[in-house]
Amino acid sequence: MSRQISIQRGLVWFRSDLRIQDNSALYHASTRCEQLAAIFIACPETWKNHDEGDALVSFRMACLQKLQGQLQTRNIPLYFLEVPEFSLVPEALQQIIQRLKVEALFANAEYPLNELRRDNAVREKLLEHNVSVEYYSDRTLLPPGAVRAASGDPYKVFTPFKRALIQLCAGSQVKPLPTPRKIPPSTNSEHWPKWLAVDVKGNRKLTQKIPSQLLGYSLNIDGSGRVKGWESGEQAAQKRLKAFAEIIDQYQAERDFPAKDSTSRLSPYLNSGAISIRQCVKMALSQNKGLWQGGDEGIACWISELIWREFYTHLLTDFPRLSMGRPFKEETEQIPWRYDEGLFSLWASGETGVPIVDAAMRQLNETGWMHNRLRMIVASFLSKNMLIDWRWGERYFMQHLIDGDFASNNGGWQWTASTGTDAAPYFRVFNPYSQSQKFDPNGEFIRHYVPEISSLSNKEIHEPPMIEGYPQVICDVSAGRKRAIEVFANLK
Ligand SMILES: Cc1cc2nc3c(=O)[nH]c(=O)nc-3n(C[C@H](O)[C@H](O)[C@H](O)COP(=O)(O)OP(=O)(O)OC[C@H]3O[C@@H](n4cnc5c(N)ncnc54)[C@H](O)[C@@H]3O)c2cc1C
Known part of the structure; x- marks a missing residue:
């Protein structure tokens, strides 16, 4: 050093x-x-x-x-x-x-x-x-503002952004920094007071003690530092990265199946900063002969997902309106979003009558995390089939996710609601039933989170008949899809 x-x-x-x-x-x-x-x-x-x-x-x-x-x-x-x-x-x-x-x-x-x-x-x-x-x-790998098109403008589409970022990064090694030096206590810790009074908005105390309570929050951390079963801290993050390195080659093939534990689940650590983006990319590159693209498909696909995080973070500084509750595509301000609190709360609590949506929302409420495929399905269901303002969903996610990250959450919601940059085309509305059949074919995930329908057959579990103890579907899925497409098509 x-x-x-x-x-x-x-x-x-x-x-x-x-x-x-x-x-x-x-x-x-x-x-x-x-x-x-x-x-x-x-x-x-x-x-x-x-x-x-x-x-x-x-x-x-x-x-x-x-x-x-x-x-x-x-x-x-x-x-x-x-x-x-x-x-x-x-x-x-x-x-x-x-x-x-x-x-x-x-x-x-x-x-x-x-x-x-x-x-x-x-x-x-x-x-x-x-x-x-x-x-x-x-x-981020590169500072926001560092990845620019030849015109000097920021990229608004992911693929050219990714290409340019890789070009900028590929020449130099991704090199995590060394451990900070250990300072002898005689020159350091003994020279700092244990506490200080600070006079801002009443008397406050600067201490070396981390409190177990915070005003307005109900902190729930167990004796070994776990939150909702998630081990906290840097060492836990490194352990998870190491475990994921063993299965990263299967990532592309398996990542869309919520019943499989095939994604890294590193998002809470990346967002709290318990792990760095460089440490993640370094692990991936070292398993892929230094290649950012090509080589092993699973690894290349994972690197690409990390670059989505990068893309959404870079957008924040170029488009401050994203931090102001406004859509990237300004014309979508005209959409007559619905503000039905009753329907929204059924979506939020996982009582829509659409099993894959309900299982996903219950996963979020119970564990603080939701699988990426399911985030897209529930976001599409709320913003397209129900035509409820995507900002309500964005907010609910932030309030309940353990990995809540403003850039990725806003980006994910605006992508799904077709209001964002490089968003899903508005006429592509996820069909929750076919998504469910494709990505949870035996209903294993649904059965875990929606036990009241667990005895249904693999065929029925995706779109159940009327059954006691499980709600009827709260919105007409195909009419909702049609309405959303019309509303978007009519935008000026
Ligand atoms: C509506 C919606 C809301 C979302 N909200 C958040 C959020 O608040 N916080 C958050 O970290 N991610 C969010 N995502 C992105 C993604 O769902 C999660 O990052 C991913 O599910 C985390 O699981 P993982 O760590 O196992 O991911 P992996 O599949 O192992 O991916 C590795 C890492 O890449 C990044 N990443 C993966 N997919 C995306 C993506 N689509 N966009 C941006 N970064 C991505 C994350 O940092 C993730 O930890 C959201 C996606 C959608 C569609």
Whole structure:
């Protein structure tokens, strides 16, 4: 590790990058600062406004606890502060930094609009006090804005974006950063106070203790740091990556079958930052002779999915309206979406009478995660067959997913509702019954989550007859499809 110590005291601000390995901000801070501490700031009111739910926030807090342990092995103390909103962060950080005599703040960039605004405000405030602020590009392979068409415009279609990104990345190795240095306690941990009072919107306390409760949230983390059965933290993420590496070659063939455990299930870790995108891509490339495309079909397909995440994240900075609840295709604002709360709540609780939709929604409600094929099926059912505003579905997903990520969730919903960039053509509406027959042929997944119809035959289980204890279908699937196509076709 090349060390060029030029800063006496630095502070790393952790957000959605809760790991110590391959963490740009932490690594660079550790090479440049003599003494180093870390901080995490919880903003529960803003998180609520962003629809971040109990599962997501519990997982984040569980990963934070694990991170604190990891940082301790490097003798880096982690502080915790709770302020209600993002808008209070600049003032809080300024006070903390002044009292701790910190010269530089290091963090990894986040790209939704409110996060960008918060970070700009922090930079302005701290620069006024001669504190340097460094934001690193870490969440994506390349920084948003770096993948451009020859015209200089951002790509709005996935395939050319993917081609260009691969061209930019393929020449250089994807190289995760080394572990940050271990700082002797005599030069570091002993030089930071255990707590500080912070005067923003009432008296707040900066401590080295991570709380088990947060205002407005019901945190549910078990004794070993699991949330809804999901093991938290960096080591769990690495274990999962290793296990997935054993089956990655079957990914393309198996990934669409929800009853099979054939996808990586790394999304909660990627989104909390317990694992980095480079670590994922490196594993895939090392198993595919360094090839981004071609070679093993399963591996190439998985890399492509990681690039969808990249694509949606890059779009956020070029099209701020995506962070404002607006569709990418502005003409779709005219769609006469329906706002039927009763029907929506039946969809949400998995009581639509369409077994694959109900099984999927119950998987989400029980485990905090939903298989990708099912996300598309339920999103299509809500936004097309039921013609309910896709933003209601987007919001419900954010409130219940353990892997909720603004960019991918917004991208996935707008893709399915045909309001987004490079979205599904509006006339292609998923038929939930044929999807069910194709991807859950024996009804194994449905039987698990909808036990009240588990005794039906493989044929009947996809579209059951009237049966006691199971709801009748709440909307006419084919009439709904026809209505959606007409509404889209009539857009000016
Ligand atoms: C309506 C809808 C909402 C979605 N909401 C989210 C969300 O909030 N958070 C989220 O991480 N993903 C979201 N996705 C994308 C995708 O469903 C999940 O990333 C995937 O199911 C996670 O499971 P996995 O980790 O096993 O994925 P794998 O199949 O193993 O893929 C590996 C990784 O690639 C990325 N990825 C895979 N598919 C996509 C995709 N279609 N778009 C963007 N990235 C992708 C994810 O980071 C994923 O962890 C959504 C998709 C749809 C259709």
